[in-house]
Amino acid sequence: MVTKDRICNDFNDCPITATMEVIGGKWKPVILYNLLSGTRRFGEIAIRIPSISRKVLTEQLKELERDGLVIRKQYQEIPPRVEYSLTDKSKSLTSVFKEIADWGNENLLSKPALDNKL
Secondary structure, rough: OOOOOOOOOOEEEEOOHHHHHOOOOOOHHHHHHHOOOEEEEHHHHHHOOOOHHOOOOOHHHHHHHOOOOOEEEEEEEOOOEEEEEEEEEHHOOHHHHHHHHHEEEEHOOOOHHHHHHH
């Protein structure tokens, strides 16, 4: 069946490759998924992802901001307050993350341990 979807014959001109360059990796999808429910302060994100170091979280948030997926809002108050939220561009990934979460629940988390030893 031939579709209008682009075929990835050239690795450098592939929509999957381009997307994974921006949202791929160990932490970016988790950070974005955590921001789907709304604006969060840095500490709130860190608490929801306890296995990420603060240094790595800072780096990943900067990259997501640079790529136009996260908005960083700094308030001029003492103590300083910084909030992160999704851009419209990253909000368009909501259905993608929902599908990934559903797939993970169905295929990885709800299966008995014996099924994973094939």
